[in-house]
Amino acid sequence: MKSSPMKARNGRSTVRKIALEEHFDAPMIAREDYDAPVFARFPAEMKSRARAVAADLDSSRIAAMDAAGIDVMVLSQTAPGVQIEPDAAKALRLAREANDYLAERIQRHPGRFAGFAHLALQDATAGADELERCVTELGFVGALINGHTNGAYLDEEQFAPFWERVVALDVPVYLHPADPYVAPHVFRNRPELDFATWMWNCETSTHALRLVFGGTFDRFPATLILGHMGETIPFYLWRLDSRGRIFAPNLKRPPSEIIREHIVITTSGVCADAPLRCSIDDLGIDNVLFSVDYPYEVAKTAVDWIDQAQLTDEEHAKICHENAERILKLGILA
Numbered sequence: 001m002k003s004s005p006m007k008a009r010n011g012r013s014t015v016r017k018i019a020l021e022e023h024f025d026a027p028m029i030a031r032e033d034y035d036a037p038v039f040a041r042f043p044a045e046m047k048s049r050a051r052a053v054a055a056d057l058d059s060s061r062i063a064a065m066d067a068a069g070i071d072v073m074v075l076s077q078t079a080p081g082v083q084i085e086p087d088a089a090k091a092l093r094l095a096r097e098a099n100d101y102l103a104e105r106i107q108r109h110p111g112r113f114a115g116f117a118h119l120a121l122q123d124a125t126a127g128a129d130e131l132e133r134c135v136t137e138l139g140f141v142g143a144l145i146n147g148h149t150n151g152a153y154l155d156e157e158q159f160a161p162f163w164e165r166v167v168a169l170d171v172p173v174y175l176h177p178a179d180p181y182v183a184p185h186v187f188r189n190r191p192e193l194d195f196a197t198w199m200w201n202c203e204t205s206t207h208a209l210r211l212v213f214g215g216t217f218d219r220f221p222a223t224l225i226l227g228h229m230g231e232t233i234p235f236y237l238w239r240l241d242s243r244g245r246i247f248a249p250n251l252k253r254p255p256s257e258i259i260r261e262h263i264v265i266t267t268s269g270v271c272a273d274a275p276l277r278c279s280i281d282d283l284g285i286d287n288v289l290f291s292v293d294y295p296y297e298v299a300k301t302a303v304d305w306i307d308q309a310q311l312t313d314e315e316h317a318k319i320c321h322e323n324a325e326r327i328l329k330l331g332i333l334a
């Protein structure tokens, strides 16, 4: 063992918890039923319960946070949202309405919620303008982007105005999973592997690596947040460097160096010590943040796990709240 973690001690449950990948469904977007494909595969009773819980930003969510021991949820519109809307003007209008709705709900519960902007990136400049409005006028702490926008990925030139604004505003971008634009052939006739089982991880890790290998972070030194224990990227740094030397000769520095400098990860949806330790050792303790993926994962399960995980107290505090406070500049809520 490289490290010798201390045993979990009583009292960790009182350590502040900030969770970053926590979703809601704004009514004007829920009506569009953009998430119908994934919900079509949910059992009916599970579907209606998930939709009801996602819609609530008041009593039942606060009760769930209190029961689990979560102090702050950073809220984001559930995937895929307006990014799959073919009408760019409609997508922009809905995104603005959803952001205004979220801002109003955040104000109802001071100190308990923060917000990620929901953006229509069909027009990157208009999306950047909306991000600026959300950060400067609504007090949001960054943006959560649900994968590609109608098949376009964030390393493509059309998104340069978005990245310029992200860097100017100095806010992080959470890259959240979505269905691939076209499902890879390997997934044929294996619906068990669709969505969160495996397909989203392939799609999202590849999207993030497009940014790394495409030089996006050299032009725009932003911070990208990946959920689900880094979508497996922490396990693969050595091979990315090794093969990158052959296949990416124009890269100015090793992929692992770019990833450590520009990508931080959350524990959403993965409550297991071994990948957590790998992520800390490979990315650094400042790059790992606690999250749940509420309401699709159980808040108490995630909190109970992180409080008993094999971490030093210093590591536990950084993962549970200190890293989030630094990256999201959340000190004002403390």
Ligand code: ZN
Pocket: 021, 023, 176, 227, 293
């Ligand atoms: Zn999620």
